[in-house]
Amino acid sequence: MNYFGVICFVWALIGIGSRIIMALMGEKWNEWELNSAYASEKPKILNIVGAAGYLIVILTWYMVIVSDVEYSWIIAVLISATVIKISTVLFNYKVFRKFVSKMLNDKKKMFQLNLGVLIYSVILIFMGIFLY
Numbered sequence: 001m002n003y004f005g006v007i008c009f010v011w012a013l014i015g016i017g018s019r020i021i022m023a024l025m026g027e028k029w030n031e032w033e034l035n036s037a038y039a040s041e042k043p044k045i046l047n048i049v050g051a052a053g054y055l056i057v058i059l060t061w062y063m064v065i066v067s068d069v070e071y072s073w074i075i076a077v078l079i080s081a082t083v084i085k086i087s088t089v090l091f092n093y094k095v096f097r098k099f100v101s102k103m104l105n106d107k108k109k110m111f112q113l114n115l116g117v118l119i120y121s122v123i124l125i126f127m128g129i130f131l132y
Contacts, residue, residue, distance in 0.1 A: 003060075
């Protein structure tokens with residue numbers, strides 16, 4: 001399996017795994033997100049996670065350029081979209097945290113987000129199987 005297939009499966013695993021954990025934890029998930037992962041003061045670990053995210057985007061585009069994998073640019077474009085979230089977390093944390101709080105407290109929006117993540121994860125699995 002090549003780099004792009006691994007990215008697809010790992011990203012899908014994170015998407016599906018996080019939804020399962022959210023369902024099992026229920027309201028405790030919301031508490032954890034707002035009090036630990038996205039506490040009122042930005043946790044220092046988010047800087048490290050953000051830097052790692054930027055590196056993955058850069059590495060992915062590097063792999064597109066140096067490898068001869070058909071359709072590799074598709075996952076590179078998709079993974080590049082994460083730069084929006086990473087940048088918001090790193091450089092506009094208060095706005096991001098407010099967004100997270102609003103989402104967690106709106107059951108309809110959370111349902112839509114969770115459904116979207118699950119559909120996206122299934123698409124990533126198919127990409128990993130059939131494209132890479």
